[in-house]
Amino acid sequence: MGEIIRLKCKCGYDTKDLLVGCGMIGPNYIYVLSHCKKCKNIKVINDMKPPPHICKKCKEYLSIIDLPDDVGYEVLSIPCPKCEEHTLEFKEMGLWD
Ligand SMILES: [Zn+2]
Ligand SMILES: [Zn+2]
Numbered sequence: 001m002g003e004i005i006r007l008k009c010k011c012g013y014d015t016k017d018l019l020v021g022c023g024m025i026g027p028n029y030i031y032v033l034s035h036c037k038k039c040k041n042i043k044v045i046n047d048m049k050p051p052p053h054i055c056k057k058c059k060e061y062l063s064i065i066d067l068p069d070d071v072g073y074e075v076l077s078i079p080c081p082k083c084e085e086h087t088l089e090f091k092e093m094g095l096w097d
Pocket of ligand 1: 038056059
């Protein structure tokens with residue numbers, strides 16, 4: 001089961017709905033959040049692929065973002081990729097299978 005999450009910042013940065021975790025599509029996919037410092041963007045990648053994880057756009061190394069186990073309304077430990085303030089809000093939008 002996977003989760004639909006969304007990251008939003010007061011500067012206007014908004015990831016829209018992101019699907020993370022793994023669904024019924026099988027064990028070959030575990031979607032995790034990653035951060036590209038160069039593109040200043042957070043995106044979902046498949047963590048079952050062997051590392052290193054590289055941004056398709058800019059070929060920069062991506063850093064994996066660890067999500068808290070208990071998904072709630074926390075502020076993430078990472079700064080907003082756009083304004084670099086620690087004001088990124090994390091919301092669970094629902095579940096996907
Ligand atoms: Zn990039
Ligand atoms: Zn921001």
